[in-house]
Each structure stands twice: as C-alpha cells, then as structure tokens.
Amino acid sequence: MSDPATPPYRKFPATPNTAPFVNCETLDWAILDRLRAGFLGGTAAAGPYWQSPADLAHYDATYAERIGWKWDAVLAELTRRHWRPRTRTILDWGCGSGVAGRRVLSAFSPDNFDSLHVWDHSPLAREFAATRARAEFPSLAVAEFADTGQPLGLLVISHVLNELPADALTQLLSLIARAETVLWVEPGNHVVSRQLITLRETLTPTFHIVAPCPHQNACGLLTDGNERHWCHFFAEPPPGVQNDSDWVRFGHRAGVDLRSQAYAYLVLEKNSASDSELSALASQLSASPSASARILGRAEHFKGYARLLSCEASGVSSVELQKRTDPEFYKELKKDASYPLYRWTRDDRGRIIAAERV
Numbered sequence: 291m292s293d294p295a296t297p298p299y300r301k302f303p304a305t306p307n308t309a310p311f312v313n314c315e316t317l318d319w320a321i322l323d324r325l326r327a328g329f330l331g332g333t334a335a336a337g338p339y340w341q342s343p344a345d346l347a348h349y350d351a352t353y354a355e356r357i358g359w360k361w362d363a364v365l366a367e368l369t370r371r372h373w374r375p376r377t378r379t380i381l382d383w384g385c386g387s388g389v390a391g392r393r394v395l396s397a398f399s400p401d402n403f404d405s406l407h408v409w410d411h412s413p414l415a416r417e418f419a420a421t422r423a424r425a426e427f428p429s430l431a432v433a434e435f436a437d438t439g440q441p442l443g444l445l446v447i448s449h450v451l452n453e454l455p456a457d458a459l460t461q462l463l464s465l466i467a468r469a470e471t472v473l474w475v476e477p478g479n480h481v482v483s484r485q486l487i488t489l490r491e492t493l494t495p496t497f498h499i500v501a502p503c504p505h506q507n508a509c510g511l512l513t514d515g516n517e518r519h520w521c522h523f524f525a526e527p528p529p530g531v532q533n534d535s536d537w538v539r540f541g542h543r544a545g546v547d548l549r550s551q552a553y554a555y556l557v558l559e560k561n562s563a564s565d566s567e568l569s570a571l572a573s574q575l576s577a578s579p580s581a582s583a584r585i586l587g588r589a590e591h592f593k594g595y596a597r598l599l600s601c602e603a604s605g606v607s608s609v610e611l612q613k614r615t616d617p618e619f620y621k622e623l624k625k626d627a628s629y630p631l632y633r634w635t636r637d638d639r640g641r642i643i644a645a646e647r648v
C-alpha cells in the first residue's frame with residue numbers, strides 16, 4: 291500500500307535548488323498564459339522565449355509535467371518490451387526545463403548512465419534543466435552540451451519540432467545522424483505527426499524503428515486515401531490527477547483537458563549493430579513480430595460495432611469489429627488500445643474475428 295499522503299503523481303512539485311518555488315497557490319498566470327499563447331500561436335518559433343527562471347519553474351510544474359505523462363507512456367511501453375538504450379550518455383536537445391531527460395533517467399535508472407547533457411538555444415533553459423537534473427540525480431555528471439562533433443549516445447527530443455526553422459532542423463538532423471539511439475516525443479496533432487513521418491522515412495535507411503511502427507516498411511499513412519489520418523496515441527495522467535483539486539483547477543484555468551494527452555513518437559536505433567546483436571534484438575523484440583498490428587488514435591464505437599485504424603506491415607487500413615464477436619475486446623477498445631500490439635484474424639470481409647495480443 292502506498293502512503294495515502296503521497297500521491298503517485300507530482301502535485302505541482304517543489305523544485306529543489308531551483309527558484310522560485312511553484313505550487314498551485316503561487317502560480318503566476320501571466321507567465322503561463324504568455325507561454326501557452328506562444329506555443330499555440332506559433333510565436334515560439336521566433337527565437338528564445340524563456341524570460342526568467344520563473345518561466346521555467348512554472349512550465350516545469352505544469353505543461354512540462356503533462357509532457358512527462360506522455361514520456362511515461364512511451365517509456366512504459368519500452369520497459370514492458372524489455373527494451374533499454376545501449377548507451378550510457380544522454381543528450382536532451384531543446385531541453386526546456388529538462389523534463390524529458392529526467393523521465394528517461396528515471397525510467398531506465400540513473401545508474402545505467404554516465405552523463406546527461408542538456409542543450410537549448412536559451413541559456414536560461416540550459417541552466418534550469420542542468421540544475422534541476424543535478425538536484426534529482428546528484429551522482430550523475432550533468433553538463434551543458436558542447437558539440438565536439440563526436441558520435442552521440444542517446445538523443446532525447448521532446449516537443450521542439452514545430453519551433454524549428456530550417457537551419458535549426460538541419461542542425462538537429464546532423465545530431466540525429468550521429469546518435470546511437472533516438473527517443474523522440476511530440477504533440478499528437480496531424481501536422482506534427484506528419485512531419486515526424488516525413489523524417490521517419492528519411493531515417494529508415496540508417497535506423498531500426500523500435501516503435502511505434504510494427505514494421506520497417508514505408509509508412510502506410512503515406513499512401514493515397516490515408517491523408518486525413520495521422521500516427522498518434524493517448525497518454526493518461528497518473529491515477530489521482532483527475533481528482534486532484536489543484537490539477538483540476540489548473541486544467542480549467544489553462545483550458546487543457548487532462549484526461550488524455552495526444553502524442554506522436556519515434557524510437558530509433560542505429561543500424562550499425564553486428565548480425566549477432568541484430569538477432570539478439572530480434573529475439574528481444576519477438577513480442578512484436580512483423581505480422582503484428584498497432585491501433586492508431588482511438589477506435590470509434592458505433593451501435594454494435596467498433597472501427598479502428600490498424601497499422602501493419604501491409605499498410606494502414608480501417609478495420610471493424612462486431613461487438614458480438616468479442617464483447618470484451620470491444621470494451622477494451624474504449625480505453626487506450628495503442629499498446630500492446632495485436633495480431634488479427636479476419637473474416638472474408640476483413641472484419642476482426644479474433645484479436646491476439648502479441
């Protein structure tokens with residue numbers, strides 16, 4: 291039993307060694323509204339926008355924490371698949387307050403890493419992210435990134451794509467080319483997901499796609515007829531958040547729905563492994579054989595049947611499930627069904643008649 295006084299989520303966390311202290315009572319809405327307006331209105335792409343450590347502390351306690359829930363979903367999937375990065379160094383690029391790097395360290399244990407480097411074109415962000423990480427992982431070497439042109443270990447990228455002009459994206463792509471592993475999480479909207487898909491296609495010759503794709507073929511969403519769809523998933527907040535008065539008040543005031551956070555993501559591993567490493571990887575990932583399918587977005591429920599978008603090696607297609615065929619699975623589809631992967635048995639009309647978890 292966990293201590294009832296300690297919720298399993300962060301209550302507007304105090305940020306040790308970082309000023310100022312932020313909690314629901316002390317939130318400065320002028321800061322939060324300005325930041326959100328910049329994110330939504332596109333002005334965030336005009337250059338560094340962090341004006342003070344208070345900006346970062348407010349962001350870290352609120353919007354970044356929501357981003358952390360998306361990371362939790364991705365990292366939970368990787369952990370369930372027994373996947374872990376093979377390198378001991380992390381670079382969190384476009385770090386902001388540094389939530390992504392910290393989530394990765396927590397998920398895979400800081401003991402498995404030698405260093406965390408943070409980079410952001412805002413010096414305030416670099417300073418905040420490094421200070422916050424040192425407070426949380428005192429035995430880890432944490433530093434601002436200085437590019438020496440050397441190969442990189444694990445590159446962490448989070449919610450930065452729609453802020454990058456062409457030259458910055460080129461710079462990021464050159465870092466990706468030198469990375470051993472890339473963990474990349476972005477907002478789950480149509481535009482950003484499509485950008486990520488375009489990048490995925492350019493990266494597949496050099497990287498193995500660990501997730502979300504259940505195959506290494508060209509992305510099935512790029513075929514005619516699939517233009518309106520996009521690759522996205524939903525992360526739920528930790529249990530308790532939706533009943534927590536501080537978070538509920540924050541959600542109402544900020545105009546954000548805390549029930550589920552849409553995200554798009556990519557997990558890439560450099561294709562430089564030896565054959566034996568590759569076969570070890572294949573057996574490690576045997577829970578996701580090429581015949582498997584991943585559900586994109588959410589299933590739609592109608593009277594007596596559900597319709598879902600299934601991503602498989604053969605392509606992306608809309609598939610139906612009659613409720614009477616499998617009432618349990620029909621119900622399961624109302625919750626987040628993006629993971630695990632499935633293998634379908636279909637009838638002669640293409641409808642699912644059996645769903646096997648793989």
Ligand SMILES: C[S@@+](CC[C@H](N)C(=O)[O-])C[C@H]1O[C@@H](n2cnc3c(N)ncnc32)[C@H](O)[C@@H]1O
Nearest residue numbers: 354357384385386410411412448449450453458
């Ligand atoms: C929406 S915030 C996301 C921050 C953090 N990665 C997260 O997930 O919470 C985007 C971050 O990217 C940074 N950024 C934008 N353009 C950049 C560039 N050209 N080079 C480095 N960082 C950049 C911003 O300063 C900001 O900290």
